[in-house]
Amino acid sequence: MIRHFLTGEELTGAELGALLDRAAELKADRHASRALEGRSVALVFEMPSTRTRVSFEVGVTELGGHPVVLRSDELQISRGESIRDTATVLSRFVHAICLRTGPHSTLTELAEHSSVPVVNMLTRDHHPCQALADLLTLRERFGELDGLRLAYLGDGNNVAHSLMVLGAKAGMDVVIATPGELVPHPLVGQVAGAQAEGSGRITLTQDPAAAVDGAAALYTDVWVSMGDEQAEARREALAPYAIDQPLVDRAREDAVVLHCLPAHPGEEISAKVLYGERSAVWDQAENRLHAQKALLELLVSG
Numbered sequence: 001m002i003r004h005f006l007t008g009e010e011l012t013g014a015e016l017g018a019l020l021d022r023a024a025e026l027k028a029d030r031h032a033s034r035a036l037e038g039r040s041v042a043l044v045f046e047m048p049s050t051r052t053r054v055s056f057e058v059g060v061t062e063l064g065g066h067p068v069v070l071r072s073d074e075l076q077i078s079r080g081e082s083i084r085d086t087a088t089v090l091s092r093f094v095h096a097i098c099l100r101t102g103p104h105s106t107l108t109e110l111a112e113h114s115s116v117p118v119v120n121m122l123t124r125d126h127h128p129c130q131a132l133a134d135l136l137t138l139r140e141r142f143g144e145l146d147g148l149r150l151a152y153l154g155d156g157n158n159v160a161h162s163l164m165v166l167g168a169k170a171g172m173d174v175v176i177a178t179p180g181e182l183v184p185h186p187l188v189g190q191v192a193g194a195q196a197e198g199s200g201r202i203t204l205t206q207d208p209a210a211a212v213d214g215a216a217a218l219y220t221d222v223w224v225s226m227g228d229e230q231a232e233a234r235r236e237a238l239a240p241y242a243i244d245q246p247l248v249d250r251a252r253e254d255a256v257v258l259h260c261l262p263a264h265p266g267e268e269i270s271a272k273v274l275y276g277e278r279s280a281v282w283d284q285a286e287n288r289l290h291a292q293k294a295l296l297e298l299l300v301s302g
Contacts, residue, residue, distance in 0.1 A: 001302050004111045004118045005295060006104075008128035008165040013197035016135075016169050023136050023287070023294035033293070035301040036065025039095040043121070046072040046101040051261060052121050052129070055288040056098055063293055065300075068094060087113035096300050117299040124158055125185070130260050131162035132291035134219070135170055137284040141256055142216055146171030147199040151215040151251070153177045153208050153241040154268055155234070156184035159221045159260050164192040164202050171198025177211035178204070179237040208241050215251040217280075218243050219258040220268045235267070244270040248278055256280040 002010040011019065026032055041060045045053065053069070060067040072078055077086055087110045090097050097114055099107055100121035111118040120128055139145055150167055152160050156178040164184065167174040174192075176184055183204060192202050205211050212218055223238045224231045243257060257273050259281045265271035274281060 002299065004114075005128060005299060006107055006111060006118065006120045007126045008131060008162055008169070009191060009195065011166075011169065013169045013171070016166065019132070019294050019298060020136050020139055020291070022297065023132070023291045024140070026293045026297075027136075027287070027290040030062055030290075033297055034064035035297040036060060036063035036095070038064070039300060040066040040068055040093065041096045041098060041296065041300070042068045042070060042090050042094045044070045044072070044075070044097065044099045044101075045121075046099070046106075047122065049100055049121075051285055051288050052100055055292055056121065059289050059293040059296060063296060065095075065296075083109045084113040086110070087118075088115075091115040096296065119295065119299065122158065125188075126162050126165075127158045127260070128162045128166060129288065129292055129295065130159060131166040132295065133284055133287040134163065134258060134260075135166060135172075136287045136291050137258065137280050138217055138256075140283065140287075141280060142254075147173065148217070149173040149175065149215045150217045150219060151175045151177060151208075151211040152219045153211060153243060153247075154220045154238055155182050155223060157221060159219075160184050161188045163219065164188055165195070168192040168196035168200035168202055171196075171200045173199065173201055173203070175203045175205060175211045175215070177206065177208045177241060179241070180206055181237065182234075208247065209250060212247055212251045212255075215255055217256050217258055218248060218251055221260055222262065222264060223268050238268070242268055242270070243273055245272055245276075248273055258284050261285055 043056050057067045091114050096117045098119040098121050104123040104125040107123050220243050257278050
């Protein structure tokens with residue numbers, strides 16, 4: 001059984017498939033499991049959140065557990081207490097720690113010193129819980145993931161990284177289309193390629209049209225984060241990667257559109273596409289809850 005869930009690399013392809021199976025069962029019956037009965041889970045937020053906060057808090061509650069929601073300004077970390085000490089103390093109180101933070105090194109240090117499972121709710125480098133929900137959504141729509149083509153367009157960020165890692169494990173053909181200056185980290189691509197199973201493969205391109213040809217899913221994320229001083233330069237570089245109707249029309253006739261939200265209609269995605277009949281975005285958002293419940297059940301109760 002895996003100890004922590006930090007990047008998605010911890011799962012084998014078979015374990016990933018079993019986790020998605022369980023997520024589907026928990027979606028069909030939201031009260032089918034009380035795996036966290038009598039247990040507490042710390043949800044630590046160093047960054048604000050909507051979907052992550054609500055889906056984890058509701059998920060822990062529906063599993064019978066008690067979510068302890070903590071902002072960084074409510075912890076002694078804000079006054080200089082070390083990550084090591086925080087991990088050691090929280091481990092004495094709760095049965096798992098989930099962290100949403102910036103530097104991935106903060107998460108890995110927390111996991112190193114924690115004696116209970118640690119879950120990555122988001123770092124700048126990886127967003128694996130989002131990718132679990134994405135794969136669950138695609139499996140609902142298409143049945144099988146092996147050989148399915150996913151085209152991600154935009155910034156080669158944490159979401160792109162997690163789609164590469166978990167998509168390759170699921171046997172998917174993951175195509176990442178980005179400007180040259182915004183490509184994913186090479187090490188992530190190497191890991192994803194080495195761990196690919198079935199028909200899984202990773203392709204990088206700068207051509208958005210080529211990326212979506214034959215794709216079953218078109219995926220994007222926001223272009224500009226709050227406080228980004230290079231906002232206008234990023235928008236200019238990413239403009240050709242916006243998902244609009246002509247780009248969707250190049251994909252499979254049954255292709256769906258995904259976005260991890262929050263969205264900026266008219267920027268990385270058109271309003272027509274985001275709210276159109278091809279959009280699976282709202283199922284994708286809901287599936288955060290079910291995928292994370294399956295993950296917590298696996299980590300905490302085995």
